[in-house]
């Protein structure tokens with residue numbers, strides 16, 4: 001059980017730009033931990049590198065800040081070693097949809113029971129504004145002399161097809177809803193991803209709060225059933241666009257729980273941890289004589 | 297003294313590996329000293345495989361050049377290995393499938409034509425079992441009781457069901473009976489069964505057994521020659537010892553998962569070869585920077601790139617020593633034989649936990665995929681003596697009432713008490729950025745110096761528990777050979793042969809390579825009469841290291857980079873060449 005004040009650290013505070021979407025996700029995550037009644041010492045936040053990945057520094061749970069693109073396998077190792085922990089992975093779009101995509105795909109297919117929150121600002125923040133795997137097609141910035149011609153990664157379609165069992169989209173402009181999505185994602189037994197749209201006020205001058213407010217809608221208000229996989233795919237495919245927008249058209253961006261499925265998790269299939277987490281198992285008195293005898 | 301080498305050659309896919317192990321097992325159960333070594337190309341079918349098994353009633357250390365029993369499953373084997381045949385050697389082959397002319401061999405060679413293929417048909421076995429017939433046939437050349445092989449077949453195939461045992465026993469018995477009837481007593485060597493004190497263990501198995509005994513709970517390994525048998529051995533013991541063994545999507549994931557598991561509080565490891573280690577490099581630094589204990593096994597094979605996948609080399613020494621950006625402490629241990637592979641792996645896990653840093657166990661294809669006999673009592677003694685030391689890992693009780701725990705607290709020995717997730721008072725932060733005592737990123741100059749010094753301080757304490765480099769042989773020998781890793785085996789063999797000729801050489805083996813024991817090596821080199829560095833790479837990576845840390849230049853070197861291990865004969869010749877040179881002067 002925890003209260004917000006238990007999650008505060010006293011010796012530092014976030015250094016994100018004022019107005020950055022990371023703030024809202026930070027608040028939402030803390031609120032979610034409280035709402036979920038989790039003990040802070042039983043939560044591990046694992047992150048990569050980027051503005052967003054600094055988040056764990058400012059929450060008083062266990063934290064591991066690793067390498068760019070690589071928080072996922074570290075988190076998987078943590079979860080397999082101690083299945084009693086709540087493990088949450090934090091990364092940016094560069095971290096998760098660029099450098100570390102391979103790990104994301106495999107974590108999803110394994111359906112390991114952890115939650116991934118991607119701060120998707122469609123730009124590289126920490127390295128000062130180069131385009132990212134989710135930058136809208138046709139955008140131009142310091143890493144591309146002409147508008148991008150690369151179709152962006154579609155995180156939701158990717159996650160569904162890779163085998164993720166909880167796929168949602170959040171938006172930093174609505175932190176209450178973001179909190180609810182994190183709560184649902186953590187509660188879900190299996191691999192959860194919350195692709196969270198996070199305006200970067202310093203480098204991304206296109207995908208701003210206002211831009212999103214004019215385009216986002218809530219899938220549940222349209223009666224979406226997240227168990228309907230075909231529909232989920234169709235929603236996922238609504239945005240981002242793989243071709244530049246035609247004159248007079250406007251994007252429509254679905255948010256909320258897009259897809260949900262119950263499936264055996266990776267941990268469920270591992271007999272060695274069926275009784276107790278690995279970390280709780282005794283390593284005293286290991287007798288290897290029987291296997292030595294077999295080599296006679 | 298009897299000392300023979302058996303060799304089976306044939307196309308890949310004909311069970312050469314299983315046959316080789318079977319033969320090694322026979323010799324082991326006869327109470328002999330055994331070593332085996334396999335050469336094969338990076339192919340699954342076709343291509344030439346050669347499995348050497350050497351056995352002796354005296355202690356041996358490695359393979360040798362000459363062959364005493366050659367089993368040729370195809371003509372290519374005869375062409376390729378004819379020149380290796382020793383006086384009075386026997387050649388087992390199937391006259392129905394291979395054409396052999398008696399005059400292509402020396403007159404002392406015993407030809408043993410046997411209808412291998414026909415024998416499988418008579419028993420009702422698949423033609424792929426010709427190799428099994430040849431095992432029985434080989435046995436009959438030097439031992440007259442089939443029971444020993446029957447027992448091995450039962451032990452090996454019992455789990456697969458009666459029919460498999462039946463087929464294996466009967467095919468091998470067919471070969472055995474045929475040779476006993478037609479060729480018995482014609483072969484010059486025969487063995488007596490001695491009390492069996494040894495087990496037959498592969499280098500990879502020894503590493504895996506060490507890890508299991510050390511309390512390994514998690515391993516993530518992406519397959520790559522030559523460390524695959526570590527994965528196989530761990531998997532076959534995974535349920536018995538409750539170890540989670542995973543094959544992840546790539547080596548980056550392998551090392552990262554192992555780091556995660558270790559961070560969460562269990563002993564973990566990964567293993568790879570040079571190519572996979574290349575992918576792990578960034579995370580190696582992560583282990584050091586976050587001070588997360590980790591054991592990595594690096595099995596060398598000739599590089600660069602895909603190189604020579606199924607062959608051996610000692611060319612990654614400098615790579616593992618310098619891999620990853622920045623300066624950070626690491627420990628590198630290179631075991632020289634199967635017994636050390638076991639004992640040094642045990643030690644590696646204690647070192648990792650006590651000093652909270654990455655430990656690299658540096659091995660190679662030669663050690664990983666070869667098997668050797670060693671006294672079972674030695675392993676049992678090491679195992680019962682072993683204590684798992686987890687260093688400054690905090691218990692639940694210790695963390696219970698703690699407030700303001702700091703993961704990177706500065707201490708006299710540089711080692712900070714370590715909490716693990718789940719412990720109430722131990723909430724802490726591990727960061728890959730440079731950080732302060734709390735783990736918070738920190739870019740101040742003085743903090744940077746404190747933290748760098750803290751991490752390196754740990755090494756000063758770690759080296760105190762390194763065993764000193766060992767000097768094998770007579771102290772005042774006219775030549776000191778210096779080596780690391782698996783080269784120890786052929787060098788030990790060469791020294792023994794030289795001794796019989798009245799020539800002395802000793803061996804300085806350096807197993808703990810980083811931090812390098814410069815002072816100890818310097819002392820030994822200074823008191824040596826002549827020095828010779830033997831190492832399996834082109835550029836003298838180890839020789840350079842000696843010079844770097846001692847300021848001394850060795851007199852001679854012997855380097856090999858053709859993918860083959862050192863042969864004791866080559867080392868004998870080299871030693872003689874050096875010592876004779878001295879005589880001339």
Ligand SMILES: Cc1ncc(C[n+]2csc(CCOP(=O)(O)OP(=O)(O)O)c2C)c(N)n1
Pocket residue numbers: 049050051052053068091092093094095096119121123124125126127132
């Ligand atoms: C291996 C490696 N490559 C590159 C970098 C440099 N780098 C740091 S953060 C980053 C991208 C940041 O973008 P994102 O992951 O989307 O996070 P954001 O800063 O936008 O939150 C890059 C390329 C790095 N730290 N490590």
Ligand code: SF4
Pocket residue numbers: 015016017019020021022051052121125126199200201202203
């Ligand atoms: S650069 Fe962008 S992503 Fe980074 S803190 Fe500032 S606003 Fe946020």
